[in-house]
Amino acid sequence: MTNSTVGSVDPAPARLPEAHHRGLGLEIVAVLMLTVGSLIPVLGWAVGVILLWSSGRWRPSEKLLGTLIIPGGPGMALLLGAAAMALPSVLTIPVLLFTLIGPVVVAVFLLNRARGRVALEDH
Numbered sequence: 001m002t003n004s005t006v007g008s009v010d011p012a013p014a015r016l017p018e019a020h021h022r023g024l025g026l027e028i029v030a031v032l033m034l035t036v037g038s039l040i041p042v043l044g045w046a047v048g049v050i051l052l053w054s055s056g057r058w059r060p061s062e063k064l065l066g067t068l069i070i071p072g073g074p075g076m077a078l079l080l081g082a083a084a085m086a087l088p089s090v091l092t093i094p095v096l097l098f099t100l101i102g103p104v105v106v107a108v109f110l111l112n113r114a115r116g117r118v119a120l121e122d123h
Contacts, residue, residue, distance in 0.1 A: 026055050027114040031107040034066060038073025038103075045073040057114040069106045070099055077103075 033048030052058070052066045070077055077099030084095045 024057075024111070024114055024118060026051060027057055027111065030055060031066075031110055034073050035103050035107050038075030039078075041075060041079065042072065044075065045071075048073070052110075055114070057117050058110060059113075062110060062113055066106055066110055070103050074100050074103050 030048050030051035033044050033051060035048075037044030037048050049067050053063050055063075058066070072079075077096075081096065081099075084092050084099070087095060
């Protein structure tokens with residue numbers, strides 16, 4: 001009986017488990033709920049905020065921006081649009097534009113940041 005198998009080393013190196021890379025699904029849903037989901041008063045936006053803060057793809061400052069740009073999202077802005085009409089006419093249009101366009105600009109910014117971080121994870 002030979003001891004050729006005793007103390008021998010398996011020639012194939014052990015493989016490390018591959019890192020699990022997930023897509024942007026959570027981030028896309030978070031941004032959609034912050035914007036379009038806000039048409040469901042309070043609930044849609046709140047779900048978006050929860051998803052936003054549960055994602056690891058954004059920095060805290062980006063999460064804060066997504067939360068505070070328009071609390072309640074554009075849906076809330078539409079509900080409060082009558083209040084904007086009480087402003088002087090020179091302010092009405094800028095306020096309405098900010099409340100409707102601001103969340104969309106922030107959503108694009110957040111998605112670009114998340115997409116960039118996914119690209120870094122893949123390398």
